[in-house]
Amino acid sequence: MIPGQFDYVRPGNLDETLRILKDREGEAKILSGGYSLIPLLKLRLAQPGLLVDIQAVGGLDGIIRTDDDWRIGSRATHRSILEHAGLTAEHALIGDAASGIGDPQVRNWGTIGGSVAHADPGSDWPAVLLALRASVVVRSLDGERVLPARGFFLDTFQTGIEPTEVLTEIRIPHAAPRTGSAYEKLERRAGDFATVGVAAVLTLAADGSIAAAGVALTAVNDAPFAATDAEAALLGARPDNDAFATAAGAAAAQSKPVSDSHGPADYKLAMVREITARALRQAAARAHGA
Numbered sequence: 001m002i003p004g005q006f007d008y009v010r011p012g013n014l015d016e017t018l019r020i021l022k023d024r025e026g027e028a029k030i031l032s033g034g035y036s037l038i039p040l041l042k043l044r045l046a047q048p049g050l051l052v053d054i055q056a057v058g059g060l061d062g063i064i065r066t067d068d069d070w071r072i073g074s075r076a077t078h079r080s081i082l083e084h085a086g087l088t089a090e091h092a093l094i095g096d097a098a099s100g101i102g103d104p105q106v107r108n109w110g111t112i113g114g115s116v117a118h119a120d121p122g123s124d125w126p127a128v129l130l131a132l133r134a135s136v137v138v139r140s141l142d143g144e145r146v147l148p149a150r151g152f153f154l155d156t157f158q159t160g161i162e163p164t165e166v167l168t169e170i171r172i173p174h175a176a177p178r179t180g181s182a183y184e185k186l187e188r189r190a191g192d193f194a195t196v197g198v199a200a201v202l203t204l205a206a207d208g209s210i211a212a213a214g215v216a217l218t219a220v221n222d223a224p225f226a227a228t229d230a231e232a233a234l235l236g237a238r239p240d241n242d243a244f245a246t247a248a249g250a251a252a253a254q255s256k257p258v259s260d261s262h263g264p265a266d267y268k269l270a271m272v273r274e275i276t277a278r279a280l281r282q283a284a285a286r287a288h289g290a
């Protein structure tokens, strides 16, 4: 449980950070909250030559509303997101997800950017970003790239971020009228990683049918994924239990859970159906109230 040797720097601004990442490309690793990276260092599953601690880099922890979207700085903690009343009022699933991450200490230190960059297949934020069709903003000395969340989570612990890039911001489009959302997480004990996590976003048309749907799952595949077949099944349907059961079945068909300490694969598939239907019911109830 003792990490290998590494150098440590604490740059004071983003430009300095980017220069260090370029100069030490291949051996430098960003340290943000440290709640995923430090355990890996202790287990020697990660052995970087240099830790670039970005806690002193200013301007990365804001939560800003623009005319087009919400912009959440990569160093915004789970707690600061949970406590942002405007953001969670518009996108209720964000409050649902943030409140269920770890315990108060994890929520105080862990950051959304760290979670998204780490891309643990069981973490909560990736499913939320996929369902909301959010974008991830990364910067390097070559400039900025805006990457759609759909396509960003490539595989287990693998994303579209290059080693010389810093994740700076998450952008979330505003909710259309009559939109409701929910994140439902099945966990063995309070504070655990998900056994199954489902993010659902529904927009209702004026006639009450489903005009747009976002459904994404965590913990039941190599990477969090958008349940596109479930989304397609929902479009144009009435938001009722039959439609939700059909969509939940489609989400299960796209899931590939493995048996592990959270339970056997068959149990997880049954839970995908149950938790997906539950998230959709809650999203629809909130859309009716929106």
Ligand SMILES: Cc1cc2nc3c(=O)[nH]c(=O)nc-3n(C[C@H](O)[C@H](O)[C@H](O)COP(=O)(O)OP(=O)(O)OC[C@H]3O[C@@H](n4cnc5c(N)ncnc54)[C@H](O)[C@@H]3O)c2cc1C
Pocket (backbone or CB within 6 Å): 029, 030, 031, 032, 033, 034, 035, 036, 037, 038, 074, 075, 100, 101, 102, 103, 106, 109, 110, 111, 112, 113, 114, 115, 116, 117, 118, 122, 123, 124, 125, 161, 165, 166, 167, 168, 191, 192, 193, 194
């Ligand atoms: C006990 C415990 C319980 C937890 N429970 C949950 C849970 O229920 N749900 C959940 O989703 N998560 C959970 N987590 C994980 C937690 O949310 C982490 O805080 C989060 O995944 C990583 O954020 P961090 O800021 O700590 O990142 P760090 O640990 O500092 O970094 C993680 C990785 O991301 C990279 N990185 C960090 N920031 C950036 C950036 N700005 N740009 C590019 N790369 C970056 C680092 O180089 C590293 O590879 C738990 C963790 C613990 C210890």
